[in-house]
Amino acid sequence: MRVTSRLFLPVAVLFLGVQQRVPVQAQSTPSAGPSLNERFQDAEDLARKGLYEASKKAFARIAKDFPSDELGREAADRAQANAFLRLQPIERTGESKDRVDVVILGDGYTVDARQQQAFDKQARQIVEGFSKVSPWAEYASYFNWWVMDLSSAESRLDTPTREANTVLGGAMSKFSQGQVTVDRDIVHNFLQRYAPFADTAMVIVKQGSLGTGGGDVAVFGPGGVNVAVHEFGHSFGNLLDEYSSQVELHPVTGGGVRGVNLTDSTDLDSCPWRHWIEAGAKGVGFFEGGAGRSRGVWHPTNQGCAMGSSGSAYCTVCREALVKRIYRYTKPIEACYPATTDVRSSIGIGAGSDAPVIFSVTPKRPKDHFLAVDWTVDGAAVKGKRDLSDAGVFEVLKVEPGALSPGNHRILAKVKDPTDWVLLDKEGVLTASREWSLTVERRKP
Ligand SMILES: [Zn+2]
Structure with a gap:
């Protein structure tokens, strides 16, 4: 959103x-x-x-x-007792238009400063926890994290006999035991009013434990990061539950449970993770159980997954989906130099006598790997150079205009995230390119 x-x-x-x-x-x-x-x-x-x-x-x-x-x-x-208090950045890595902006809101915390401080601390623990679970850890620099303090009139949950008066309407989910939910429309209203740059949200419900995820909002209690990681898989990645806690004696007929990480048949052609099976990825195949059902539905791996039992990392298939999701909100290229796409250079008589023209791109910087940059001049591959500094990564190409004939030349930088976490990128979200036109003019003597 x-x-x-x-x-x-x-x-x-x-x-x-x-x-x-x-x-x-x-x-x-x-x-x-x-x-x-x-x-x-x-x-x-x-x-x-x-x-x-x-x-x-x-x-x-x-x-x-x-x-x-x-x-x-x-x-x-x-x-009002139920109201917006303030918005603060927890972790800011760049401009919102090129980051995944996650806003964490609280429900069931009163105006009391100690309650708000407790919420702020829990929000920070979530960010801290996400910085240790991949792909969030590897792509931490693609995220901005915010905390939105909200006051609630009451500090409790709805019960069957009395509705609690909280800012986001926190309640036990009617569908599953022990899972907490909020009114997602109210969440979106607060985002619209006070954090219009938000891409997705998390809500910590003070009295909650287990959570729910969907509609771009992950909801959970203050208990720990594992539930948050699971629910964010739902709300941000559109991933489905890989667990099968509700035992069913008969296969689910008719199917219909399908998504990135679940399928209702063992037909390879229609399998969402077919590319991983065909590539012979370890531990990927058809494993029965998912969406709470024990039969008639299959999840992709035997690796264990945060979408199955909370606590483990995401499986190969879920992780691929999440990385691609991150790239729906961010671009592989952070900045380019020169900013203009039209560059002019004049050369004197005699090749090589003139100052080089510098082109550079700053790709995004995952934690433990670099994005790959390929340079071409008029379609021919040339070698650039990587400069690392405190200011970031600069992939630089030095062009000697004297070595080029007068006229127009095409300088192209192709940037790609080479991560092996993504095997299939049909939409090409992990790649980007930047082109310059370099006009070499012969200087009049
Ligand atoms: Zn999974």
Whole structure:
């Protein structure tokens, strides 16, 4: 999900991870003193500092003084017991338009600062935990992580007799025992309003344990990272459950349970992981059980998988899907130089006498491997050079214009993530290229 629409809010601009409000047209104040905008900023600053109760009181006063103003209505929302408090970056690696932006929200945490601090800590533990599980660990630099603090009126879950009053409507799932869920529409509303750059979300439900995942939202309790890893496989990767806890005596007839990591038949032609079987990948085949069923459905490996029993890594097939998913939100190339695609160089009389022209691309940088870069000049392969510095990876090609004939030349950099975690990339999301046109002119004597 990439939400771009804005509601009635003042424009929220993100600048180096700090949310700043662009003042809307100043409204007349009922009396001399700070303007509405200044008061709103002050109330936001209190929340930013973690002084949530004081912030809510300030918002309540603004709402009372400006009941019909747009900012006044926003202040009224912020003064509610169920409300947005603040948004903070946990881990920021780059521009949101070229990163997977994950926002972690909390449900069932009251305005009490200690509860919010506990939530912030749990959110950080999730990020920390993901930094140790691949593919998230290997592709950590492709992610931005954010924490959105929300206050809930109550700190408990719905029961059959009474609905709890929490900001995201946390409840035990009606479908499975012990699994916690939230109202995903409310989650998306908060993202739209306060983190429109979000690609996907996680919700920690204070009273939860097991979770649910789907609709771009992974939900789980504060218990640990394993459930989060499983649920994120559902919500981010569209992966299905590989476990078969509910014993069924008869095969599932009619099938219909199909996805990246489950199939309802042992027919190789229609198998989603056929390419792995044909490549002879170790431990990949047809293994009965999945989606809670013990018969009539097959998962891809005998390796164990986070989508099966929580705690292990993802299997070969799931991991491939997740890496490709990451590349749906990010590009292999981070930056190029020169920025312009039209480069001109003039040469004097006598080849080789002129300054070289430098071309460079900065590919993304996974943790333990480099992306491969192939250079060509007019279709012929040439050798570039990798420069490593604190500023990143620079794949550089030095062209001597004197060695080229006057006229137009095509300089091409092809970048590919060579990871063997991905065997089949039909959409080509792991590759990108950058082309320059180099015009060599002969300088007039
Ligand atoms: Zn799997």
